Amino acid sequence: MSTAGFNDFARRFAESRTAVISLLISLVFIACALFAPLISPTDPYDLTQLQLSDALKPAGSKRMLPGEEIRANIRIAGGAISVEPAAPAQTRENIAAEPCGANCLGVGVLPEGTKLASLQIRNLPAGATVEGGKKHIVQPWWTVDNPEGGKVRIVSNGPLPENFTILAIAKSLDQETDFVFRLGTDGFGRDMLSAILYGIRISVFVGLVAAGAAMVLGTGLGLLAAWRGGVTDAVIMRAVDFMLGLPALLVGLAILAILGNGVSKVLLAIVIVQWSYYARTARSFAMSELGKEYVEAARCLRLSPARIMLRHVLPNCMPQIIVLFTLNIAAAISLESSLSFLGVGLPLTRPSLGMLIASGYEFIFSHKYWISIYPGVVLLVMIVAMNLLGDRLRDLNNPRLDR
Amino acid sequence: MNEMIFEAKDLSRSFAVGSSALRDLANHFLRDRPPTVLRAVDNVSLTLREGETLGVVGESGCGKSTLARMIAGILPASSGERHFRGESYASFLARKRDALKVQMVFQDPLSSLNPRLRVGEIVGEAAVLHGLVPRSKVKDYVVDILSRVGLPADSIGRYPHQFSGGQRQRIGIARALAVKPDMLICDEAVAALDVSVQAQIINLLMDIKRDSGLSMIFISHDLGVIRHLCDRVAVMYLGRVVELAATAELFSSPTHPYTRMLLDGMPKISLQRRKFMPIQGEIPSPLNPPSGCHFHPRCPIATERCSRIRPELREIAPGHVHACLNVEEQ
Amino acid sequence: MTEPFFQVDGLNTWFFTRQGVVKSVRDISFDLRRGEVLGIVGESGSGKSVTGMSIMGQIDDPGRIVSGSIALDGEELTAFTFEEMRRYRGRKIAMVFQNPLMTLNPLMRVRDQMYEAISEHEDISRKEMHDRCIEVLKAVGIPSPEERLDAYPHEMSGGMRQRVVIATALLLGPDMIIADEPTTALDVTIQAQIIYHIRRQIDERGLGMIWISHDLSTLSELADRILVMYAGAMMEIGTTEDIIGSPRHPYTRKLLDSVPSRNTPGERLRQIPGNMPSLLSLAKGCPFASRCERATEVCSEPVPATELSATHRIWCYHPFEG
Numbered sequence A: 001m002s003t004a005g006f007n008d009f010a011r012r013f014a015e016s017r018t019a020v021i022s023l024l025i026s027l028v029f030i031a032c033a034l035f036a037p038l039i040s041p042t043d044p045y046d047l048t049q050l051q052l053s054d055a056l057k058p059a060g061s062k063r064m065l066p067g068e069e070i071r072a073n074i075r076i077a078g079g080a081i082s083v084e085p086a087a088p089a090q091t092r093e094n095i096a097a098e099p100c101g102a103n104c105l106g107v108g109v110l111p112e113g114t115k116l117a118s119l120q121i122r123n124l125p126a127g128a129t130v131e132g133g134k135k136h137i138v139q140p141w142w143t144v145d146n147p148e149g150g151k152v153r154i155v156s157n158g159p160l161p162e163n164f165t166i167l168a169i170a171k172s173l174d175q176e177t178d179f180v181f182r183l184g185t186d187g188f189g190r191d192m193l194s195a196i197l198y199g200i201r202i203s204v205f206v207g208l209v210a211a212g213a214a215m216v217l218g219t220g221l222g223l224l225a226a227w228r229g230g231v232t233d234a235v236i237m238r239a240v241d242f243m244l245g246l247p248a249l250l251v252g253l254a255i256l257a258i259l260g261n262g263v264s265k266v267l268l269a270i271v272i273v274q275w276s277y278y279a280r281t282a283r284s285f286a287m288s289e290l291g292k293e294y295v296e297a298a299r300c301l302r303l304s305p306a307r308i309m310l311r312h313v314l315p316n317c318m319p320q321i322i323v324l325f326t327l328n329i330a331a332a333i334s335l336e337s338s339l340s341f342l343g344v345g346l347p348l349t350r351p352s353l354g355m356l357i358a359s360g361y362e363f364i365f366s367h368k369y370w371i372s373i374y375p376g377v378v379l380l381v382m383i384v385a386m387n388l389l390g391d392r393l394r395d396l397n398n399p400r401l402d403r
Numbered sequence B: 001m002n003e004m005i006f007e008a009k010d011l012s013r014s015f016a017v018g019s020s021a022l023r024d025l026a027n028h029f030l031r032d033r034p035p036t037v038l039r040a041v042d043n044v045s046l047t048l049r050e051g052e053t054l055g056v057v058g059e060s061g062c063g064k065s066t067l068a069r070m071i072a073g074i075l076p077a078s079s080g081e082r083h084f085r086g087e088s089y090a091s092f093l094a095r096k097r098d099a100l101k102v103q104m105v106f107q108d109p110l111s112s113l114n115p116r117l118r119v120g121e122i123v124g125e126a127a128v129l130h131g132l133v134p135r136s137k138v139k140d141y142v143v144d145i146l147s148r149v150g151l152p153a154d155s156i157g158r159y160p161h162q163f164s165g166g167q168r169q170r171i172g173i174a175r176a177l178a179v180k181p182d183m184l185i186c187d188e189a190v191a192a193l194d195v196s197v198q199a200q201i202i203n204l205l206m207d208i209k210r211d212s213g214l215s216m217i218f219i220s221h222d223l224g225v226i227r228h229l230c231d232r233v234a235v236m237y238l239g240r241v242v243e244l245a246a247t248a249e250l251f252s253s254p255t256h257p258y259t260r261m262l263l264d265g266m267p268k269i270s271l272q273r274r275k276f277m278p279i280q281g282e283i284p285s286p287l288n289p290p291s292g293c294h295f296h297p298r299c300p301i302a303t304e305r306c307s308r309i310r311p312e313l314r315e316i317a318p319g320h321v322h323a324c325l326n327v328e329e330q
Numbered sequence C: 001m002t003e004p005f006f007q008v009d010g011l012n013t014w015f016f017t018r019q020g021v022v023k024s025v026r027d028i029s030f031d032l033r034r035g036e037v038l039g040i041v042g043e044s045g046s047g048k049s050v051t052g053m054s055i056m057g058q059i060d061d062p063g064r065i066v067s068g069s070i071a072l073d074g075e076e077l078t079a080f081t082f083e084e085m086r087r088y089r090g091r092k093i094a095m096v097f098q099n100p101l102m103t104l105n106p107l108m109r110v111r112d113q114m115y116e117a118i119s120e121h122e123d124i125s126r127k128e129m130h131d132r133c134i135e136v137l138k139a140v141g142i143p144s145p146e147e148r149l150d151a152y153p154h155e156m157s158g159g160m161r162q163r164v165v166i167a168t169a170l171l172l173g174p175d176m177i178i179a180d181e182p183t184t185a186l187d188v189t190i191q192a193q194i195i196y197h198i199r200r201q202i203d204e205r206g207l208g209m210i211w212i213s214h215d216l217s218t219l220s221e222l223a224d225r226i227l228v229m230y231a232g233a234m235m236e237i238g239t240t241e242d243i244i245g246s247p248r249h250p251y252t253r254k255l256l257d258s259v260p261s262r263n264t265p266g267e268r269l270r271q272i273p274g275n276m277p278s279l280l281s282l283a284k285g286c287p288f289a290s291r292c293e294r295a296t297e298v299c300s301e302p303v304p305a306t307e308l309s310a311t312h313r314i315w316c317y318h319p320f321e322g
Helices: A003-011 A017-039 A192-228 A230-245 A248-259 A261-292 A293-302 A305-341 A353-361 A362-367 A370-397 B021-031 B064-072 B117-128 B135-148 B153-157 B167-179 B193-210 B221-227 B245-250 B257-265 C048-055 C082-088 C109-119 C126-139 C145-150 C158-170 C188-205 C217-221 C240-247 C249-256
Strands: A061-065 A069-077 A080-087 A096-101 A104-110 A116-122 A128-130 A142-143 A151-156 A164-172 A175-181 B006-018 B037-049 B053-057 B079-085 B102-105 B183-186 B215-220 B234-239 B240-246 B314-317 B320-322 C006-017 C019-030 C037-041 C063-072 C091-095 C175-182 C209-211 C225-230 C233-239
Touching: A003 A017, A003 A293, A003 B183, A017 A192, A017 A370, A017 C145, A061 B021, A069 A104, A080 A096, A096 A164, A096 B257, A104 A116, A104 A164, A104 A305, A116 A151, A116 C019, A128 A142, A128 C091, A164 C209, A192 A230, A192 A261, A192 A305, A192 A370, A230 A261, A230 C158, A248 C188, A261 A305, A293 A305, A293 B102, A305 A353, A353 A362, A353 A370, A362 A370, B006 B240, B006 C126, B037 B064, B037 B215, B037 B240, B053 B064, B053 B221, B053 C225, B064 B183, B064 B215, B117 B135, B117 B153, B117 B167, B135 B153, B135 B167, B135 C126, B167 B193, B193 C249, B215 B221, B221 B245, B221 C217, B234 B245, B240 B257, B257 C188, B314 C091, C006 C048, C019 C048, C019 C063, C019 C209, C037 C048, C037 C217, C048 C175, C048 C209, C109 C126, C109 C158, C109 C240, C126 C158, C126 C175, C126 C188, C158 C175, C158 C188, C188 C209, C188 C217, C209 C217, C217 C225, C225 C240, C225 C249, C233 C240, C233 C249, C240 C249
Parallel strands: B053 B215, B053 B234, B102 B183, B183 B215, C037 C209, C037 C225, C091 C175, C175 C209
Antiparallel strands: A061 A175, A069 A080, A069 A164, A096 A104, A104 A151, A116 A142, A116 A164, A128 A151, B006 B037, B006 B079, B234 B240, B240 B320, B314 B320, C006 C019, C006 C063, C225 C233
16 A cells, blocks of 8 residues: 555544554553563563462552471580571571570570561470460470560570470561562462463464464465355355354364363464354455456456466455454454363463453452453453454445445 | 458357256256356357457447457357467467457456556556566566556556546556557447547557557447447347448448447437437347347337247348348348 | 526535545536426536536535525525425436436335335325326336336346336426436437437426436437536536537537547547546636637636527637637
8 A cells, every 4th residue: 555545544544533542552452462571570470489378469469478487406505505497498587596594595586576476496395484485285385476576585493404405486477578469469379460461462462363364264265265166165155154153162162172272272273263254254355356357357468366366356355354354353362261261271370361360250259359350351451442443444444435 | 351360150158147056956847947048149250350440339238248258268158169360269368478469458447457556567467477578677668558558657656546537448458558469359448438538548549559450349339439440340139240241331221120220329419309219128138038039029120030030140232241031132 | 488497506516525625516507497408518527417416405525515596496495404405305306317226225116116205295095106106107118017116126127227217206296307317327229218208208297307418419419408517617508509500619619529420430539638627726717728729818717608699608718600
């Protein structure tokens, strides 16, 4: 198309504010899809970053470092105190012990002032107790909840024995970090914002690739049917009729049930469902173009059938096919989301928007609505924007009646 | 007398209308009727000599467009023969490069040019593809042809919709000329144009013919244009040729009743309001033509024989043939 | 000669498009008498169709009648509201277009369409409607009108359809019919028949008719008076004898000269050089000047009307001698 032609087209397009907004929104989504790794706060696929303790948090909550539990054996041997961490190997905090008087041993956690949920001492020597502690019902374990200053004191009426070993178990409180989950987290502790961004990425990718492949396949078959006519046309059109008669979702389900999950299989399923729309449209426009005199002229000029179809007929069908493509991207995204929602689409670890919606479904009525609603709203906006865009293109393509 | 460049013998073209294998079968058993067949062209024979312009005139349903496309080689014949310079079309059309020698100019300036291609491509495409012109030289070649049809060089970068109807017809003519044809078929090439533009295009065709010695078949419903352009004229009615003669003779002494009716009805510039004779009858549908002579229901001199016997073309005067049972030789 | 019953005076119909103002019809004035056929001849872009549509009140956005008067029996049509014009149409003025499928609904039988045309404006019994339909169908020369009533438009030939359209136009007994290229798409023999029947109806019913065409030959045989238009303006108007017998305007002469039957067969046709100017950027003065051999400086001034005789008027600074 010439530049002047394009400018005129752009101007007419821009006459509808809805269309311009839809275009902008669609572009935003495409940008999200392209730049998701760069703009996403976390990588939702990185399983090591997930903490179950973060799960099901509402929007705006901060990530918490879960409290750790550290154990250490404290050995007193001839006045010397040695601390051997029992488990785990590496900890943020360390247990330390120091005498706090004649018959007193202070056990605490470094760094100083760390808030502890509890500090438990086991294997106390006879006669010794923990100040302020509660004894376990059965076991000889003493626990102090929320010890002040992160320390407890082991006291005894008489002097503490020369050699003994105690086990100290410290549980620190969950720490608040500065990282904010802007849209909350899902059932696995995934940041919803990241998951949604990556979900958009998958949806857009699947939508574009699947709709694109369906376009190529369907258009090719439609052109073939129009050119050949006769039996070829009849066979292809009956296949189209058949495909159009089946509900898209059921076909997708069936195909994925047979083939299993995975991105490539979802793409295949969508292509199988959608090619028929293109075939029908391409065939109908190709047939009307084939009746026009410029095609007769091309035949008179003894051009090959392939050349006529591809160089003459196809470009005249393209506008309508592009419109169909735009509308179909939305349909492809919608189909993929439905399939993922039903659990047969993409795997759990690489969630698409549909999958996110599905995983949050159980929580909708227990106040943790955001897990389904946010991806749902995003999906809705994306599909509506693309549909409106496609509608506008289709309206623009219709020859105007006042000629 | 010049060589014969084109000959058609008993050329026919039938279309099966609305048939399918199933329907044909059903019709056959249930109603004993043959499937509906439209004989668009019914045993037409004619010849064209080198450098000659043959006019084919007729009204709707006469089959002239179908005939044009068969002569151009873009529609196969159901039966009959076509020869180009003595060679049968079967082998002639198989050699694409030679088949370029027969070209066609179409009627509708709107749909006869591909709206998505630039004029340069429209005109130059075939010449390059068939090796008539090397790609490096095609631009100059196209500009040259466009100037021959009266279009400026900057046309090559523009699209058809940027041109007027007359200009688009020129582009169509340029497209045909670009492959160096020897025979040009004009199918109602000026019908869709205004009178003054029509004059320009007719003059252009005459100039081209004179300069390149093209042989032409000119299809039209407009008798005035035919009379001006053509050396000989064939009159068609419902798929058949009913009269064929040199132009001057056809217009001065038409012999077939249909030709007479046609000439009578032709609007002429006149100073008087004409008292039109109410000529009866519609043109019958080609799907269900009258038996025997197709024209007999409307013919003022029809007899009972005319409804039974199909008249053959016979010579009524030197170089003048017609298909009528009742008019005697002169 | 009777008084004219229909008058157009100073009609200006312009189209306000994004690219600019297209002045399709500029200062057109003419009149029409009962029983008379006025032919308006011109090429594409001459404004002849827009004139017809303006009279029928069918100019839509982005066009409108900018100024001028259209009066039938004293009633000013340009002052009508949409509703009033709608009721007027069909009843007083009927229009026939080139393509009958524009007027006929392909999904309705002819009978239903004709009945609908009547019942829109009149309240009469079905029997009366039926009789009237048969009568007009016969009047336009349609054989077996009873059968035609039952048919759908696509079941008829082009000529038959156009006759049905004309018959429908006659149904309400209009005072005037405007026909825009009604027979252009039809075969010559059918055209001849239709013209015959129309002429008879015009004479019998005392109708006024405006016949718009690009074909001077047809008009010369049918019209009583002819108006020649070019690029939206009037060039020449007169009786058929005036225009065909002694055309004085250079454009009219050129138009006549370019008809093949007025040229020697085999010779180059006398053609009009150049192209019609764009209606977007019209200079003032005579629009034909750019293509006229007789044009001089003065032709770029607005051209006044010159009365050559009681019937013959011309807009030209350099008319041919009589």
